[in-house]
């Protein structure tokens with residue numbers, strides 16, 4: 001007899017979607033890379049520091065962190081998605097980098113000793129975890145006292161708004177995942193204090209991105225979490241997405257293409 005099928009495990013959905021997207025993640029346009037640079041700049045890492053990059057993806061934060069800590073420092077990357085880990089491990093090997101490693105892991109239950117890192121980085125991940133408070137407690141556990149945590153969120157300016165609207169038009173209003181509240185600084189900052197961090201401070205970062213065509217935007221949507229919706233659509237539903245995308249792109253039209261202006265917020269706090 002088949003096992004009864006319940007609602008899908010949210011972590012399996014997140015890990016599976018990012019694994020499927022890993023090959024093209026941040027390759028269609030370098031969207032996450034500039035935010036990774038801003039995150040690492042805000043963390044102000046010391047040379048020689050030992051850094052944990054949680055949800056390392058394709059290394060938007062990890063490669064910048066390696067530049068900051070130098071050869072005497074090190075970076076450990078962990079990610080839920082095996083496809084991301086394999087792709088990043090291949091990139092590290094191809095560049096002959098010896099002071100970074102990457103492994104599959106869950107931010108809610110880090111398989112790492114207490115007090116073993118000077119810094120924890122988490123670019124655009126806290127709002128994916130089913131239990132963000134547990135993730136923040138894990139960050140506090142693995143950090144040394146005085147260690148820095150740096151997180152990026154969209155803080156109300158998510159680039160997925162169009163996809164959300166299309167999803168609602170096709171399938172009706174969906175309940176927001178509880179963790180999505182952590183994509184807001186008014187929720188994240190007090191949660192950091194509760195988890196044992198001092199002085200959360202936010203820096204707003206705005207980046208501009210250029211697309212040549214609707215087809216390129218669609219490929220970009222398939223290269224990150226928006227892929228989850230697009231992969232579930234039949235031909236008719238996909239046609240509706242393309243219509244809504246074309247309408248939306250008219251609001252972004254610039255000379256010979258489309259411009260996305262995207263804001264994000266980097267938050268830095270220190271372990272008490």
Ligand SMILES: C[S@@+](CC[C@H](N)C(=O)[O-])C[C@H]1O[C@@H](n2cnc3c(N)ncnc32)[C@H](O)[C@@H]1O
Pocket residue numbers: 014015018032033036054055056057058059060061078079080081084105106107108122123124125128129224
């Ligand atoms: C939007 S990507 C960000 C990746 C990278 N930090 C960057 O800035 O490009 C989100 C990443 O979070 C990972 N992720 C989501 N939930 C996670 C969890 N509970 N533990 C570890 N990684 C997780 C996903 O697999 C994905 O690689």
